[in-house]
Amino acid sequence: MILKGFEALKTFLAKPRNIVIVGHRNPDGDAVGSTLALKLYLDKKGHKATVVMPNEYPDFLHWLPSSDTVYRFDWQNSQSQKAINASEIIFLLDFNALHRVGSDMQNTLEKYPNDFAMIDHHQQPDDVKYMYSDTSICSTCQMVYQFIEMNGDVDLIDKAIATCLYTGIMTDTGSFRFRSTTSKTHRIIADLIDKGAENDKIHNNVYDANSYGRLLLLGQALSNLQIFPEFKTAFITLSEAEKNKFDFQKGDTEGVVNYALSLKGIIFAAIFIEDKEQDIIKISFRSKGRFSVNQFARNHFNGGGHDNAAGGRFDGTMEGMITSFKKLLPNYKEELNSSYEA
Structure with a gap:
């Protein structure tokens, strides 16, 4: 303190x-x-x-x-x-x-x-x-x-x-x-x-104040979920077009990343959200156990926060974001596999 x-x-x-x-x-x-x-x-x-x-x-x-x-x-x-x-x-x-x-x-x-x-x-x-x-x-x-x-x-x-x-x-x-x-x-x-x-x-x-569009957006987000069991990792993507399709309002993606973290065997989760206004990919990270998403975000995605909840940004396309993220995972495989025991 x-x-x-x-x-x-x-x-x-x-x-x-x-x-x-x-x-x-x-x-x-x-x-x-x-x-x-x-x-x-x-x-x-x-x-x-x-x-x-x-x-x-x-x-x-x-x-x-x-x-x-x-x-x-x-x-x-x-x-x-x-x-x-x-x-x-x-x-x-x-x-x-x-x-x-x-x-x-x-x-x-x-x-x-x-x-x-x-x-x-x-x-x-x-x-x-x-x-x-x-x-x-x-x-x-x-x-x-x-x-x-x-x-x-x-x-x-x-x-x-x-x-x-x-x-x-x-x-x-x-x-x-x-x-x-x-x-x-x-x-x-x-x-x-x-x-x-x-x-x-x-x-x-x-x-309990969800709009109809927010629930449809959640469905879209979950359908975009990708899982990498060898790294105990999952991520979700949302494009600008998908957000617009379901009348996106500020706050509609709040907590969505936690659905990825709720999967059995997953200890590292992320959501990548396209933001055309700022021309970036906004990122939220969540983790269980000792894996520090704060340090991960600081090291690679101009972000930070807490050990188990952090944010960041990527200056580029969604495809570039996904490629960069996937390339990083092998470097953390041992840490991810040893950081949390259910």
Whole structure:
């Protein structure tokens, strides 16, 4: 764990401040939940906090409390810039490096004259003035709970804050099934339920709100599944044409890679998604056991994340992506075959 400048940050926040809170590009449940929870907490402490996201997030997260106050940097640029320019500090949540917000917003943040405070659980964080980093914690939402706890303010967590935190912890732990889900995580979840988080409704809002097109897209993705039992590996592909065929919406591929990992005997899974807007292949990796997809993504696909969940990108065609990936697998055969025992 890295806890840097915490007492100085407490002193800085002892009087009302203008604050901006930023999540990463293509924000997921943990990014949205943690930024909104921190905003609601800071507002209760007398600050003026504004959440600015680099771009849109999935529709199944728009029901979260205070979601309607979020600025999108790509779409509401003037409002976002105004909030950033007026702020006295920027909190960076659920990402470890400024490039994770996308080049346009990165350029703005790199010119920011004041300080950053980072709360994040990804490996190898950038150095900023104030930092709470812990790669052993399952989600940034759990870290925000513990940040509030360290400030002695757990009693300020109300139903709205609890709902946001529960959502992020639930989504980043695969509904509490990943190894990073600890007994402390469950104790925090119990407290969030006691404070008003309605676990059944939250789960339904996130996981039982599929469109017809999303289910058809999932069927297409599963039909594209390829398996390499000798490497205990499977991957899924989705082309731009396939996405368009089923009226793709942001968030529709969330969690699809886990279907590949759910196969018996598979410990390394990936999904490759064509993104014509950025002219890249977006990649999500998942693994079981000791095989680090974080290191694999860093070594080969300009990415990173956690040991068992990471992302990356490939600048080229889908055919080139598949060829490159297949060529790498023999180099990891021994590691893949010894990294996990069911």
